[in-house]
Amino acid sequence: MLGSFAVLRKQSLLGDAISHAALPGIAIAFLITGAKDTNTLLLGALVSGLIGTFWIRSIVTKTHLKSDTALGLILSVFFGFGMLLLTFIQKQPNANQAGLDKYLFGQAATLVESDVWMMAIVTGICLIVMLTFWKEFKILLFDADYTKTLGFNTKTIDILITSFIVLAIVLGLQTVGVVLMSAMLLAPAAAARQWTNSLSKMVLLAAIFGAFSGVFGTAVSASQNNLSTGPVIVIVAGIFVLFSFVFSPKRGLLFKQIRFVKNRRDLELHKTLAFMYHIAETHDNISHPHTIKILNNFQGYTKGTLQKLVDRGFVELDGNMWHLTEEGFKTASNLYNQQNASDE
């Protein structure tokens, strides 16, 4: 859902950076409290995720580095630091340590009822905020400079969006883990973009795709003992994306190809018809018959196209003679005028 915003901001990798940046937060929270309480750990993740994000922003605004460089830098530094802390924790004589590495790839099975409630509440808050500031989010995504001239504080809107993306990521960490979280954020949005040209529908679809991948992924992993849930969910989401790329009616590859071929065929027909029109034009009576041979002078002519024109009722055949029907003549003259109009 929130992923839609990330995709449209061309900041898709931000999600990846944030989720990796959350890892040291988890480790530090554990080191400080010494307990594996989910909420404390996620709070740590949230804090370090936010720190990472705002570092990225300040690197981009204050230095000459491009945003992908800044993202990559923060991502690897934070992740490296997080791994370092994890290995350090592993060497400590503390029975609690086992299970922290679950956050790397996620473990839906570790979720308990209170976690689910927490997720539901935060999702609810996200929804309310999104609906409230829908107009502001939309215009900022489309045209930030213009938004500023209208008198909106673009920084506030920006921070609001970014904070909620961070929040969503941190919540998802427990399920799909640090490494795969960004796919969970982006895949539903990328898939949804293929199906619609409206922002509201895109966000709604992304939410549905996301929820479905979650449910379906969990069901698959539960039925097969050894499959871990996070990766299965991500793969299901990935299948959604692939399917959408190929089969969506407007932007999909398959329909694009079909349209292309169809257009080319139509064009061939139109050209042949126009050629016949020119011949017919020279006679007062449009249904004056001509030999089929005459069509051989025309490059694009084949028996197939002639047959198709007959099927459509544009042309009638009589032995080896042809003549245009009333309808064929009208269609052809329309085509011809249209062509002239668009040339001007």
Place this chain on the structure above:
Amino acid sequence: MKTLAVKVDDLTVAYNYKPVLWDIDLEIPEGVLMAIVGPNGAGKSTLIKSILGILKPIAGSVSIYEKPYEKQRKLVAYVPQKGSVDWDFPTTALDVVMMGTYGSLGWIKRPGQKEKKAALEALEKVGMLPFKNRQISQLSGGQQQRIFLARALVQNASIYFMDEPFQGVDASTEIAIINILKALRKAGKTVIVVHHDLQTVPEYFDWVTFLNVKKIATGPVKDIFNDDNLTKTYGINYKVSIQE
């Protein structure tokens, strides 16, 4: 002297250490249709963006009708360069024009029937009403420019800043746009346009500013649009025939 619509004092803008605009003083009287001309990199867009507070100047101040710009935002509308946004964004022409009403709505409030009506009227003015439900990526460059213009018209401002509205549009769109601009001037609005085509300056505009990092000259086209100022601005011997 007429009332001043826009007054710029000592405006200086720099990227890193290189000044892009140097100590600009500019007074634009109410009701003119003004072109800002100058070579590439002269700071034309930067001037507009700093006046509108999109870029932060190092020094200088801007006042609109003798009050600071921040207090007068509602009097000012902006048409950005067409290339500054992603036209693949999932939205329709009508939706983009509606964005022009967001400023007067303020935070949180949603646009309603009144705003929709205003947006439709603006679309009508730019001749884009038949395309209102078209996804914006499926509009031609000239149509996209008209949508941007309509969005600014909806704001019902007194002063319009436009960044190269004629860039990449065909002749018929150019005529349509200039007619709208002239209608705005007729209604007493002030229109400031970043412009590239020197040939059309005397035909389209009545006021002109020459800019090349520094302000070279500003005033009525018939007084200052001459070879001398053009040479000063563009650095080469520039000959434009001006019909008197």
